[in-house]
Amino acid sequence: MAIISVIGPKGGIGKTTLSINIAAALASAGKQAGAKSRVCLIDLDLRLPSISSILDSHPRKTFYDLFETLANKTHQADTLQIFYRIVSGFKNFLDGDITAKSPRLAKSLALYKNINTDLFNFSHLDFGNDAYDLFLERNRVERPADLKALAPLINNIDVLGIKARLGYILENSRPLIGDYVNFIEEYGFSIIGGEVPIMGKKNHRKRINEPAFLQLFLEFLDEVCGKFDHVILDTPAGGVNHISSLMNTMDHVILVFDMSNRIAVNGSLDALHSFIDYYEDFLEEFNQGRLAGLDKAYVNRLVSSRGHSAVEETLRNKKIGLLFNRCQGMDEISDCLKRMREYLDTLDKYEEYKDCIRIVGMMPQHRIVHITNNRGALFYDKDKELRQRMDLVAKSIDLVHPSPPALSDSDEEILEYLTAKEKSGFATRLGRLAASFT
Ligand SMILES: Nc1ncnc2c1ncn2[C@@H]1O[C@H](COP(=O)(O)OP(=O)(O)OP(=O)(O)O)[C@@H](O)[C@H]1O
Numbered sequence: 001m002a003i004i005s006v007i008g009p010k011g012g013i014g015k016t017t018l019s020i021n022i023a024a025a026l027a028s029a030g031k032q033a034g035a036k037s038r039v040c041l042i043d044l045d046l047r048l049p050s051i052s053s054i055l056d057s058h059p060r061k062t063f064y065d066l067f068e069t070l071a072n073k074t075h076q077a078d079t080l081q082i083f084y085r086i087v088s089g090f091k092n093f094l095d096g097d098i099t100a101k102s103p104r105l106a107k108s109l110a111l112y113k114n115i116n117t118d119l120f121n122f123s124h125l126d127f128g129n130d131a132y133d134l135f136l137e138r139n140r141v142e143r144p145a146d147l148k149a150l151a152p153l154i155n156n157i158d159v160l161g162i163k164a165r166l167g168y169i170l171e172n173s174r175p176l177i178g179d180y181v182n183f184i185e186e187y188g189f190s191i192i193g194g195e196v197p198i199m200g201k202k203n204h205r206k207r208i209n210e211p212a213f214l215q216l217f218l219e220f221l222d223e224v225c226g227k228f229d230h231v232i233l234d235t236p237a238g239g240v241n242h243i244s245s246l247m248n249t250m251d252h253v254i255l256v257f258d259m260s261n262r263i264a265v266n267g268s269l270d271a272l273h274s275f276i277d278y279y280e281d282f283l284e285e286f287n288q289g290r291l292a293g294l295d296k297a298y299v300n301r302l303v304s305s306r307g308h309s310a311v312e313e314t315l316r317n318k319k320i321g322l323l324f325n326r327c328q329g330m331d332e333i334s335d336c337l338k339r340m341r342e343y344l345d346t347l348d349k350y351e352e353y354k355d356c357i358r359i360v361g362m363m364p365q366h367r368i369v370h371i372t373n374n375r376g377a378l379f380y381d382k383d384k385e386l387r388q389r390m391d392l393v394a395k396s397i398d399l400v401h402p403s404p405p406a407l408s409d410s411d412e413e414i415l416e417y418l419t420a421k422e423k424s425g426f427a428t429r430l431g432r433l434a435a436s437f438t
Pocket residue numbers: 008010011012013014015016017018045235236237325326327363364365366367368376377378
């Protein structure tokens with residue numbers, strides 16, 4: 001399984017377009033090899049998801065539904081469960097079903113005294129005025145006997161109603177991946193993501209900064225990844241800080257280099273530098289056992305499922321691919337490579353990175369009008385040249401025989417790789433036939 005994240009510093013440099021086309025190329029490569037390669041494209045642009053409308057394919061459930069479902073789990077269910085344990089313990093005591101010495105009552109009292117009432121503010125359940133009044137009385141309750149004074153308040157709370165509500169919410173708090181996967185027959189790959197901007201909702205904006213919530217989101221994404229051979233993550237401009245642990249632990253990153261003008265190239269060089277900085281910080285914190293918060297929780301889970309050395313190896317061997325987009329001519333690529341080597345050299349990073357930064361492909365500035373799907377997006381099977389270029393990128397992601405040149409190779413080798421034409425279908429078939437006789 002390979003997870004490939006397509007990243008870039010700016011809006012509009014082609015991340016989404018290239019992600020879609022890489023997915024199409026990987027699916028097509030799988031088909032040609034005779035095996036149905038399971039490819040999934042995930043739209044991680046939570047602010048402005050666009051893939052499903054570009055491909056005109058509308059999933060039954062989107063990330064918006066996922067956030068609602070996960071919110072059920074983190075806030076509603078957990079909060080309600082705590083509230084139920086407090087009130088039912090108190091009620092059982094007042095009804096004489098449990099004694100003042102019962103451990104259950106002790107637990108209810110401890111929860112009551114220590115609970116962070118913000119939980120209730122985050123939750124969108126209506127607990128009723130009696131519930132709020134009960135929490136206002138916390139200072140008056142030190143021992144079980146003090147509860148007797150609150151009996152009218154406690155008896156007013158509908159414990160059975162809370163229980164029924166809890167059962168309903170628990171049942172609806174586990175996302176089923178199948179509901180979110182939308183396989184597109186025409187293109188041969190699946191998409192998962194959104195249509196509605198999740199960040200448009202205030203509560204979701206808050207949730208995206210809560211580690212407990214993000215952990216659930218990451219668990220969902222991990223489960224999705226486990227079901228596919230290749231997963232491509234299309235990211236928003238500037239990256240996805242809130243799930244940096246996922247970005248840092250995956251094996252392939254493809255950085256889209258905007259070649260449309262010199263300023264754009266400078267921006268891309270800076271982006272490469274900040275990506276390296278970011279990655280090095282993460283690696284160092286991992287090695288020194290200093291990861292914290294969500295990063296720590298996420299990596300700990302990876303370590304317990306794959307083992308420490310496997311996680312360390314993935315982190316150490318991260319593959320950084322560069323994909324030049326909107327190229328006007330080959331001279332600019334040479335110029336860009338030269339500047340990149342100089343830039344890394346000034347940072348004293350050239351020697352360290354020259355072999356792991358690989359050049360995975362290039363895409364010229366296309367005249368879009370001729371080669372789009374019906375939504376106006378550049379599309380893989382509408383143009384032979386586009387298809388060849390994307391097949392080259394897909395080849396570089398091959399886990400068994402990756403072949404792209406690295407920054408340490410000569411410009412001649414790199415340019416030859418980028419412009420090499422794929423063998424024709426006939427030649428490939430002949431090659432296979434020949435191989436079958438050996
Ligand atoms: N090589 C290219 N030639 C011509 N047009 C291109 C090329 N690459 C991308 N485009 C066009 O540029 C526009 C922006 O591309 P895209 O949406 O893929 O960028 P993005 O980086 O995903 O943007 P955002 O950050 O907003 O998500 C689209 O209209 C796309 O068709």
